[in-house]
Each structure stands twice: as C-alpha cells, then as structure tokens.
Amino acid sequence: xxxxxxxxxxxxxxxxxxxxxxxxxxxxxxxxxxxxxxxxxxxxxxxx
Numbered sequence: 001x002x003x004x005x006x007x008x009x010x011x012x013x014x015x016x017x018x019x020x021x022x023x024x025x026x027x028x029x030x031x032x033x034x035x036x037x038x039x040x041x042x043x044x045x046x047x048x
Contacts, residue, residue, distance in 0.1 A: 020044040
C-alpha cells in the first residue's frame with residue numbers, strides 16, 4: 001500500500017499540518033495508543 005493510500009485509509013489518526021505534511025494525532029486526541037510500527041510523519045509534495 002502506498003503512503004498516500006495508507007493515510008487515506010487511516011485518516012482518523014492523522015492530522016494535516018499544511019503544505020502536504022501529515023503527522024499522527026496525540027493519543028489524547030484519538031483516545032487510544034498508536035502502535036510503534038505506524039509511520040509518524042508523511043510529507044507529500046505535488047509532482048508536476
């Protein structure tokens with residue numbers, strides 16, 4: 001699964017920080033513990 005599809009599938013645990021940057025929400029925001037193997041940050045740049 002590509003990074004972009006992973007974020008879309010698991011969108012409830014990620015927040016958008018602007019300019020294509022995503023990071024995992026804090027445990028208090030989502031109400032559960034995020035496993036250690038979940039990618040913590042993504043940066044998607046538009047490809048032209």
